Amino acid sequence: MAEINRRTGGFGAWLLDPKRRGALLVTPAIVILFVMNIFPLLWSFGLSFFNYKASSLKVPTFRGLSNYERVLTDEKVWERFQTTAIIVGSSVILQLIIGFLLALMFAKAFPMRRIVLMLVLTPMMLSFVSVGVFFKLFYEPTFGIVSYLLSAFTEDRFVVLGSPAGAIAGIVIADAWMWSPFVMLLVLAGLVSVPKYLYEAAEIDRASSLRRFWTITFPYIKSLLLLAVLFRTIETFKLFDIVYIITEGGPGSSTETIAVYLYRTAFQFFKTSQSSALAYIVLFIVVVMTNLYLYAVNRRAEEVG
Amino acid sequence: MRTFISGLLGATTLAAGLTGAPILAQDITITMAAPDWPPTRFMKEYFDQTYKSPNGGTTTLDMDFIPWPSFYERVAASLTSGEQKYQMIVTDSQWLGAFVEGGYYLDLTDKINSDPELKAITQDLHPALVSAYSTYPHRTRAQLEAAGEVPAPGVNYYGFPQFPDTYVTYYREDIFCHEGEMADFKAKYGTNLPCSYEDWQDTDWAKWGQVGEFFQRKKGEMLAGEKLADDFYGIAFQAGKGYDFSTMQVNAFVWQNGGDIWDESKAPKAQAEGVVNSKAAVDAFDQYLSYLQYMPPVAQTGQMDIFVIQDLYMQGKVGAIIDWVGLGEPVLDPKSSTVHDKSAFGPAPGTRKGDGSIDRTGNIGGQPFVLTTWNSDAVVDEALNVVKWWLSPETQLEATKNGGQSGRMSVMADPSYNGLRPWNRAHVEMIDWQKDVWHIPEFFEMLTQQQEEFDKAITGQITAQEALDSVAEFQQELLEDGGYID
Structure with a gap:
């Protein structure tokens, strides 16, 4: 058909010329990307230099870098970064430990392995909202299952979310429950890629289990572990849904992550410019972490290659 | 357009x-x-x-x-x-x-x-x-x-x-009008357990606290002649961090006690510092906090919002709650409520004044x-x-x-x-x-900060004085910046 058009000439033929076909195919995707992503990004970047509130009719005025200065000198912002760091650190460590242990378990054959593996993978396929609601109900002290089970050992109802430490632990457990299977998948991929003959040789050499792990297994999985750490750090850094549903940032502001604070600033307080500045600071951090991630991916590719 | x-x-x-x-x-x-x-x-x-x-x-x-x-x-x-x-x-x-x-x-x-x-x-x-x-x-x-x-x-x-909408008292008529419970309450506190509407008209916060203490029962204890299958709690009111869930109830205590919130109708003369954290306001907030011990343990998490209260009441776990009238219909619906045929309603408690009358000033819903x-x-x-x-x-x-x-x-x-x-x-x-609470465009910022500070006090991290000092300082600065205070 294209051949006929080309021969007969006209706009259709011009458009379908092989020289333009590639550009034609990617244009819709680029247009959508620009409208839905690039333009809002640039627009909000511009807004971050103005004094603008989306809820106000006042004309925006140029403020230069003062929104960035205000955000970076705001104690609340640094508190939220601190809270985020605690949650990210605890959650990623827990995910690594659980994910690693699960991977070791699933690296060996056992009855009903496939079914159990499928069940273990289920949490990461659920939506954040569902996981948040599950755990909020689990932690509910009057009728929740955690309080109910622990009531056998405590005289009073056990209140998980009643203290800052408990609330952070509650969020970390929910996040780790959801994402440990992801870490497990990555580690499992590393474990199954270890050539069997290496273990056989180690066994002949009577190497201990620990030595076998450090000299054979670990080198194969370390870059995947690094990938898991970076990927989960980036994702947990942006954690919003689970926190908002389980604690709404409470008690007080003790579990308010930077993402929740950003949301409040933008959509509850309507400090549009200030929230844009904060969003760009968060984006910068995520971009740095993503570059580290890409570096790790490339290193892994080189290793495998 | x-x-x-x-x-x-x-x-x-x-x-x-x-x-x-x-x-x-x-x-x-x-x-x-x-x-x-x-x-x-x-x-x-x-x-x-x-x-x-x-x-x-x-x-x-x-x-x-x-x-x-x-x-x-x-x-x-x-x-x-x-x-x-x-x-x-x-x-x-x-x-x-x-x-x-x-x-x-x-x-x-x-x-x-x-x-x-x-x-x-x-x-x-x-x-x-x-x-x-x-x-x-x-x-x-x-x-x-x-x-x-x-x-x-x-x-x-x-x-x-x-x-x-206004908030009123929802209560379990079957336990508040139970002869044995009424006699025990009278013997313990020397006053009547509120049973009729008129009794609730004469119920102040002091009696509300007594009701809370009296009906706090453990699993296995008796309630209105029946053995409890689960823990039971006397009272509940709003103590939630979300939206305005504690502010709505705390304001009632503050106003009834002679305190005030920042009064926008008197701007730019009205101040936040010295008003929001006045002694009357702090005492009122302390009084509010003192009743949390008689409420279901979710109150200790700062998540006891109007829907949680309604839910616990409908599950038959609380004797009396203060909640909005707008949430009443599901309570009377047998499909959603275990207490649909046992519930009655009265005015919310208030603060008794020197002349014996009760001040019920509250935050409109x-x-x-x-x-x-x-x-x-x-x-x-x-x-x-x-x-x-x-x-x-x-x-x-x-x-x-x-x-x-x-x-x-x-x-x-x-x-x-x-x-x-x-x-x-x-x-x-x-x-x-x-x-009513404030109507100015900055209300959400004021509300969110206040809810956070109230939540810290509700969960025992800070005192009522510390919470209100922080609220007053924040509001003073915000309102001065916004040109609402001279």
Whole structure:
């Protein structure tokens, strides 16, 4: 058909010329990307230099870098970064430990392995909202299952979310429950890629289990572990849904992550410019972490290659 | 500008009326943002059944039912995005300032002044509701009454009551009127356990605390002659971090105790520091906190919001709660409530004064509905026809029978009114005590910071004094920056 058009000439033929076909195919995707992503990004970047509130009719005025200065000198912002760091650190460590242990378990054959593996993978396929609601109900002290089970050992109802430490632990457990299977998948991929003959040789050499792990297994999985750490750090850094549903940032502001604070600033307080500045600071951090991630991916590719 | 007039139906029809003036019969669709709950569901259902447009055309009320937890965000996102989706909005009274200043809510003052029917409706509305639901900049009830006329000169009016709400006491009649429990309570405290409506009229916070302590029972203990299968709690009221869930109850304690919040009606003279954290306010907050020990343990997490309280009560885990009238219908529904046939209602407790009377000043609930500024004249006129229909005595009585409430004094004075729903008597008594929180555009920032500090105190991280000092300092700075304080 294209051949006929080309021969007969006209706009259709011009458009379908092989020289333009590639550009034609990617244009819709680029247009959508620009409208839905690039333009809002640039627009909000511009807004971050103005004094603008989306809820106000006042004309925006140029403020230069003062929104960035205000955000970076705001104690609340640094508190939220601190809270985020605690949650990210605890959650990623827990995910690594659980994910690693699960991977070791699933690296060996056992009855009903496939079914159990499928069940273990289920949490990461659920939506954040569902996981948040599950755990909020689990932690509910009057009728929740955690309080109910622990009531056998405590005289009073056990209140998980009643203290800052408990609330952070509650969020970390929910996040780790959801994402440990992801870490497990990555580690499992590393474990199954270890050539069997290496273990056989180690066994002949009577190497201990620990030595076998450090000299054979670990080198194969370390870059995947690094990938898991970076990927989960980036994702947990942006954690919003689970926190908002389980604690709404409470008690007080003790579990308010930077993402929740950003949301409040933008959509509850309507400090549009200030929230844009904060969003760009968060984006910068995520971009740095993503570059580290890409570096790790490339290193892994080189290793495998 | 996007119009929601779906089109002109046929040619212009000449009115058959006496004037002979041509009336344009238009088909109009009014899209209304509404929280998803019985009072708005009923409005839609009854509108579809009964509403006839005076303009001769067909008017469709397209309600966008939004779940309560995301209601503010959804409405705010719609307004600020400029999509101009809604012609009418059911709004919380606190939002008036933010969305009037944003240019989204239509000033109805001229319409009220020029339309005798709207003027008569406004004059018949309870002044506490007009003050809270309609005026911006905010005018207190006292300021409106001092003006001596309705609408008051120099005041801007924006909304009409869609659902006026107050909080009342829900209680388990089967345990509060149980002879054995009554005798035990009398023996322990030397006073009567409130059983009848009149008993609740005489219930102050001190007795509320006694009720809480008395009915706090462990699994296996006896309650009203029956062995408890689970722990039971005496009382519950709002103590939630979300939205305004603790502020609404704390304000009642503060006002009743002679304290105050920052009073925007006295700006720019009114201060936050020294007022918000006055001794009276701190004592009142301390008193509020002292009752949390008798409540279900979820109170210790700062997550005891109005829905959690309602839920625990319906599960039969709490003896008495203070909650909004608007949440009453599910409590009487056997499909959702285990205590549907055991519940009765009374006024909320208050603070006993030196002369023995009880001060029940509280924070008003409920919502007005407003019109948006991008509506065409035809849509504005038709939306006001919808307002008149909703606030007509017939519709108001019907709404009340179905879980709503009326804001019209003449309807509330109807002899049948108190008997229409079991909480009506308490609602009518409580509405006279209502005041409102701030209406300025910065309300959400003030509210969120206050809720956080209250939450810290509720969860035992800081004291009442520390919480209110922090709130006062934050508000003083914010209000000075905003030019609300000299």
